[in-house]
Amino acid sequence: MSGYVKRGFVVILGAVLLGVAAVASLAIGSKAIPVHEVFDVLLHPSASEASVIVWDMRLPRTLAGIEVGLALAIAGAMMQTLTRNPIAEPRILGISAGASTGVVVAIAMFGISTLAGWIWFGLLGAALAGLLVFGIAARSRDGAHPVNLALAGAAVDAGLGSLIYGLLSIDAATFDQFRFWVVGSLAGRTPQMALQVAPFIAVGLVLAVFVARGLDALALGDDMARGLGQSVARVRIIGGTAAVLLTGAAVALAGPIAFVGLAVPHAARALVGTGHRWVLPVSALFGVVMVLSADILGRVLFPPGEVPAGVITALVGAPVLLWTVLRSGK
Amino acid sequence: MTWRLLPIAAVLAAAIVASVSLGDVSVPPLEVLRSLFFGGTDYDVVVRELRLPRTILAAVAGAAFGLGGALIQAVTRNPLASPDVIGVTQGAGLAATIALTTGAFAVAPAALAGGLLAAAVVFGFGSRAGFTARRFVLAGVAVAFALRAGIEVVLTSAEVIDAQRAQIWLIGSLNGRGLEEATAIGIVLLAAAVPLAWAAWALRISSLDDDVARGLGVRPVARRYGLAALGALLAASATAQVGAVDFVALVAPQVAQRIAKTERPPLVMSALLGATLVVLADLAGRRLLAPTQLPAGVLTAAIGAPYLIYLLLRRRRA
Amino acid sequence: MKLDVTELVAGYDGRKVLNGLSVAIPPGKLTVIIGPNASGKSTLLRTMARLLKPRGGAVLLDGQPLHELPPRLVAQRLGVLPQAPLVPEGISVLDLVSRGRQPYQRWWRQWSADDETVVRQALSDADVADLADRPIEELSGGQRQRVWIAMALAQQTETLLLDEPTTFLDLAHQVDVLALMRRLQRGGRTIVAVLHDLNQAARFADHIIAMRDGEVVATGAPSNVVTADLVRQVFGLECVVVPCPVSGAPLVVPTGKE
Numbered sequence: 001m002s003g004y005v006k007r008g009f010v011v012i013l014g015a016v017l018l019g020v021a022a023v024a025s026l027a028i029g030s031k032a033i034p035v036h037e038v039f040d041v042l043l044h045p046s047a048s049e050a051s052v053i054v055w056d057m058r059l060p061r062t063l064a065g066i067e068v069g070l071a072l073a074i075a076g077a078m079m080q081t082l083t084r085n086p087i088a089e090p091r092i093l094g095i096s097a098g099a100s101t102g103v104v105v106a107i108a109m110f111g112i113s114t115l116a117g118w119i120w121f122g123l124l125g126a127a128l129a130g131l132l133v134f135g136i137a138a139r140s141r142d143g144a145h146p147v148n149l150a151l152a153g154a155a156v157d158a159g160l161g162s163l164i165y166g167l168l169s170i171d172a173a174t175f176d177q178f179r180f181w182v183v184g185s186l187a188g189r190t191p192q193m194a195l196q197v198a199p200f201i202a203v204g205l206v207l208a209v210f211v212a213r214g215l216d217a218l219a220l221g222d223d224m225a226r227g228l229g230q231s232v233a234r235v236r237i238i239g240g241t242a243a244v245l246l247t248g249a250a251v252a253l254a255g256p257i258a259f260v261g262l263a264v265p266h267a268a269r270a271l272v273g274t275g276h277r278w279v280l281p282v283s284a285l286f287g288v289v290m291v292l293s294a295d296i297l298g299r300v301l302f303p304p305g306e307v308p309a310g311v312i313t314a315l316v317g318a319p320v321l322l323w324t325v326l327r328s329g330k
Numbered sequence: 331m332t333w334r335l336l337p338i339a340a341v342l343a344a345a346i347v348a349s350v351s352l353g354d355v356s357v358p359p360l361e362v363l364r365s366l367f368f369g370g371t372d373y374d375v376v377v378r379e380l381r382l383p384r385t386i387l388a389a390v391a392g393a394a395f396g397l398g399g400a401l402i403q404a405v406t407r408n409p410l411a412s413p414d415v416i417g418v419t420q421g422a423g424l425a426a427t428i429a430l431t432t433g434a435f436a437v438a439p440a441a442l443a444g445g446l447l448a449a450a451v452v453f454g455f456g457s458r459a460g461f462t463a464r465r466f467v468l469a470g471v472a473v474a475f476a477l478r479a480g481i482e483v484v485l486t487s488a489e490v491i492d493a494q495r496a497q498i499w500l501i502g503s504l505n506g507r508g509l510e511e512a513t514a515i516g517i518v519l520l521a522a523a524v525p526l527a528w529a530a531w532a533l534r535i536s537s538l539d540d541d542v543a544r545g546l547g548v549r550p551v552a553r554r555y556g557l558a559a560l561g562a563l564l565a566a567s568a569t570a571q572v573g574a575v576d577f578v579a580l581v582a583p584q585v586a587q588r589i590a591k592t593e594r595p596p597l598v599m600s601a602l603l604g605a606t607l608v609v610l611a612d613l614a615g616r617r618l619l620a621p622t623q624l625p626a627g628v629l630t631a632a633i634g635a636p637y638l639i640y641l642l643l644r645r646r647r648a
Numbered sequence: 649m650k651l652d653v654t655e656l657v658a659g660y661d662g663r664k665v666l667n668g669l670s671v672a673i674p675p676g677k678l679t680v681i682i683g684p685n686a687s688g689k690s691t692l693l694r695t696m697a698r699l700l701k702p703r704g705g706a707v708l709l710d711g712q713p714l715h716e717l718p719p720r721l722v723a724q725r726l727g728v729l730p731q732a733p734l735v736p737e738g739i740s741v742l743d744l745v746s747r748g749r750q751p752y753q754r755w756w757r758q759w760s761a762d763d764e765t766v767v768r769q770a771l772s773d774a775d776v777a778d779l780a781d782r783p784i785e786e787l788s789g790g791q792r793q794r795v796w797i798a799m800a801l802a803q804q805t806e807t808l809l810l811d812e813p814t815t816f817l818d819l820a821h822q823v824d825v826l827a828l829m830r831r832l833q834r835g836g837r838t839i840v841a842v843l844h845d846l847n848q849a850a851r852f853a854d855h856i857i858a859m860r861d862g863e864v865v866a867t868g869a870p871s872n873v874v875t876a877d878l879v880r881q882v883f884g885l886e887c888v889v890v891p892c893p894v895s896g897a898p899l900v901v902p903t904g905k906e
Contacts, residue, residue: 150471151410159635162576166628223699223730229723229751274739314479325472
């Protein structure tokens with residue numbers, strides 16, 4: 001069947017691009033390291049400068065980029081189906097803002113300064129915001145109207161944003177750290193950080209795989225999903241939990257990197273159709289490619305300074321958002 | 331309808347007196363009134379020169395936010411559509427952030443221009459295919475997010491001191507501002523008086539279905555443009571002077587609509603409630619954690635966000 | 649397979665629409681539920697399709713309460729076409745019809761040659777095989793409805809419940825869909841549909857259930873049920889009933905209110 005060939009090709013292409021991006025992410029930076037040397041030090045770690053840079057700085061950062069990219073892209077794809085809304089995305093639904101608020105509360109009110117502590121607050125914030133948004137979406141039979149959902153998310157995002165900055169405006173030092181964290185950046189992530197969020201992302205991924213076919217049914221409406229033998233409530237709860245876990249973990253690790261969850265799933269659907277068994281893995285691959293590319297671009301644009309990856313994804317994603325809106329507003 | 335305005339006007343007056351009376355040096359309310367109307371008391375400096383200008387600014391800005399929000403909500407027939415959410419505030423914010431971090435322009439005119447420009451872009455996208463309310467709102471949300479991304483870009487590339495000043499501006503604060511800013515907003519409000527009288531009349535028909543309105547001989551699309559533009563102008567001019575005081579434009583018209591029990595936000599009452607809200611938010615921001623001053627915008631967000639959540643959960647099927 | 653409704657109580661939110669309704673669906677027949685707006689016919693169909701939970705009484709599938717059976721097993725025996733299913737953006741006909749195989753798949757067994765054959769058969773039974781690769785958005789209303797029916801066929805159920813399948817279609821497409829339902833019944837399925845048009849019901853149904861105010865007023869063959877008396881009683885409409893010149897089925901011609 002030609003459909004399988006095409007889809008298989010897309011998956012292979014995604015995997016190849018991911019490999020290229022990962023190697024580039026290890027090689028490119030303020031000190032460029034030739035590709036053969038990258039492989040060399042990966043296989044034979046030494047005390048050389050190149051080895052230290054690759055192992056201590058760029059590898060953790062690349063791992064973080066992989067985690068964040070796949071988590072946000074899959075979360076976005078699932079949210080679009082769960083809310084039946086083409087512009088659903090962790091940032092636009094206000095779920096990233098929920099996670100950010102959780103982290104700021106952890107820093108400002110509880111004095112917590114480690115990722116291991118932040119992640120729980122991030123997850124709690126994401127879960128509360130997620131409950132709110134999915135609750136609104138589930139209130140009408142065919143999902144909340146995109147306009148209201150988008151407005152709800154935008155308002156939650158704006159409102160929580162004000163509260164965050166209200167807390168921060170009192171304290172200049174925290175503010176300086178936070179303004180970089182809040183746009184989303186992979187810089188300075190340690191191997192421990194990448195490891196700490198991994199279990200959360202893994203659980204989110206397992207749930208996503210488990211619920212993929214349920215999402216296919218849900219896309220046809222609640223009635224149809226029931227007709228196909230799915231428990232609508234179960235799909236919503238498992239899917240929502242997965243989306244919240246993925247978003248909360250990604251945000252705690254790298255800040256709310258915007259729009260990865262919007263642009264990537266749309267591209268994935270255009271390439272492999274609407275079935276979630278294809279959309280989710282393809283989104284994951286291209287999500288990683290997008291985040292790593294944004295991070296690499298941020299390193300080379302204005303040396304010696306760095307542009308945070310979240311800024312680049314926002315600049316790419318904003319037009320995609322506009323385009324999606326204008327197309328769906330027909 | 332008119333009799334319902336009296337209690338709200340009374341609350342506003344009380345809020346103004348309280349705002350002038352409370353502070354590091356408290357002034358008894360009667361002394362406030364004496365100083366305001368007759369002068370010659372010991373408190374004249376505190377009352378007339380320190381606190382009154384800021385309070386007037388709060389009231390005027392709040393009224394402009396309330397009116398602007400009421401107009402935009404009425405046109406879009408969506409209680410959640412406010413200048414905060416559909417890009418006007420963010421446009422002003424981006425322009426102001428650039429102005430503050432580069433020092434290239436004066437902040438207020440830049441913010442006004444930014445807000446109007448953003449509104450024009452939203453209108454441009456929203457107007458293809460007949461300026462339907464739904465499309466307008468979605469385009470607004472998208473533009474708002476795009477602009478917020480822009481603001482973040484500017485903030486991260488700026489010096490920390492500039493970034494923090496911009497951030498405080500973005501939240502909206504009346505600190506150190508007064509009559510000059512109030513006058514700027516007041517001029518816009520005055521200039522808008524005649525169009526507002528027209529708007530009050532035009533809104534009655536705009537709340538009807540488009541086809542019904544056409545049947546009554548009205549051009550609904552052109553009319554929506556006019557009303558939304560007026561709303562954007564009011565909101566942008568207030569934002570330009572005091573920053574993005576969140577949610578006032580969203581909450582005031584909604585509360586007014588509930589009190590007045592009308593099918594769309596009433597204009598005058600929205601203005602009065604907006605004024606009351608900002609005066610009280612500024613007062614609370616000054617006194618709550620004194621001597622630390624919280625920006626008024628943090629307080630309005632703290633009130634507005636829960637109210638918004640309540641609104642969303644209450645509306646079962648929109 | 650037998651589908652029976654006993655002492656059924658059902659409704660929405662605080663409102664009871666059906667209050668103790670009992671009715672039997674004859675197996676292997678094409679049954680049509682008729683009645684005026686708000687008579688409870690969609691509520692009855694939706695409860696039989698377990699889209700709505702009963703508050704009392706039961707829907708029995710071969711004597712077992714439907715709502716207590718595992719949903720996936722029910723979905724292998726009872727197919728539903730709701731009134732307004734959603735179309736995911738950009739989905740192709742083949743992709744949509746394939747989703748009808750869901751009840752037979754598990755996450756460890758996703759797609760088999762068997763599924764492939766059934767889907768092809770469903771596409772050709774519903775006469776949409778040549779549309780397989782087209783996106784749904786490009787299809788006409790009548791084509792879309794046939795695609796949805798194809799999806800329900802891919803579910804391979806003995807029974808198919810359709811909620812107003814002809815609404816929003818023009819006359820030619822309505823007849824198309826009705827004829828398709830007829831063909832499926834002849835192929836051995838039990839079909840239950842809610843229809844608005846009395847004459848179409850009389851023409852195509854084997855069995856009619858007439859409802860008013862949440863109660864069954866009459867059941868039976870169209871020639872017995874569709875009478876001037878019944879139409880007056882159920883719809884409050886004066887009419888004469890004549891034999892249809894083509895099929896001989898009862899044809900309702902309104903007389904009053906002019």
